[in-house]
Amino acid sequence: MTETLTEPGRNCPLCPRLKDFRDNWRGREPGWFNAPVPAFLPPEGEDAVRLLVVGLAPGLRGANRTGRPFTGDYAGDLLYSTLIRFGLARGQFLARPDDGLELVGTAIINAVRCVPPENKPTPAEITACRQFLTPALTGLPKLRAVLALGAIAHQSTVRAFGQRVAALPFKHGARYDLDRVALFSSYHCSRYNTNTGVLTEDMFVSVFSEIDDFLRN
Numbered sequence: 167m168t169e170t171l172t173e174p175g176r177n178c179p180l181c182p183r184l185k186d187f188r189d190n191w192r193g194r195e196p197g198w199f200n201a202p203v204p205a206f207l208p209p210e211g212e213d214a215v216r217l218l219v220v221g222l223a224p225g226l227r228g229a230n231r232t233g234r235p236f237t238g239d240y241a242g243d244l245l246y247s248t249l250i251r252f253g254l255a256r257g258q259f260l261a262r263p264d265d266g267l268e269l270v271g272t273a274i275i276n277a278v279r280c281v282p283p284e285n286k287p288t289p290a291e292i293t294a295c296r297q298f299l300t301p302a303l304t305g306l307p308k309l310r311a312v313l314a315l316g317a318i319a320h321q322s323t324v325r326a327f328g329q330r331v332a333a334l335p336f337k338h339g340a341r342y343d344l345d346r347v348a349l350f351s352s353y354h355c356s357r358y359n360t361n362t363g364v365l366t367e368d369m370f371v372s373v374f375s376e377i378d379d380f381l382r383n
């Protein structure tokens with residue numbers, strides 16, 4: 167079984183501001199996860215991953231609390247229901263890491279592994295955490311497609327592939343064919359974006375339809 171992914175240590179010190187924020191919340195909520203959130207993989211492991219979904223960062227009361235990407239704060243409602251709809255996940259999403267939901271040929275990772283204050287990582291933090299994103303993008307043996315959720319995830323993914331952001335700008339519904347994989351991008355499926363209509367369910371499903379077509383060919 168391949169082991170390409172690099173997981174940061176629980177006390178990763180590379181972003182002092184995020185470490186302080188994490189430590190502060192460890193004191194306030196000792197029952198929470200409060201650490202860099204690891205990638206969510208299918209049960210078969212890295213070798214089964216054909217689609218990698220790249221999010222922004224853990225939400226304070228979401229993945230930072232539960233330890234699983236897009237779990238615990240509504241951020242995963244649209245993502246997981248859509249993954250299930252396209253056969254890319256199975257089971258029931260109950261917004262808890264023990265809900266038994268399994269990914270199918272898909273992995274989910276965040277561009278920044280630690281919760282940032284106000285959901286806003288700094289450019290230096292995004293750059294620091296790219297060392298944990300790059301191995302997933304370049305090393306997963308069967309990876310064919312990447313879905314970046316939002317501009318920050320898109321830009322960090324483009325940089326991780328060694329490409330120029332100006333040449334591959336973020337745009338909802340865009341697809342860029344790179345050497346090994348196709349990069350698809352969507353507005354982030356955050357509660358804010360879905361509540362305000364920036365991203366509708368139809369828009370999100372449309373992106374997944376393209377990915378589904380691509381993965382079938």
Ligand code: SF4
Binds near residue numbers: 174178181295
């Ligand atoms: Fe380390 Fe990434 Fe957390 Fe920064 S965001 S402290 S690089 S795990």
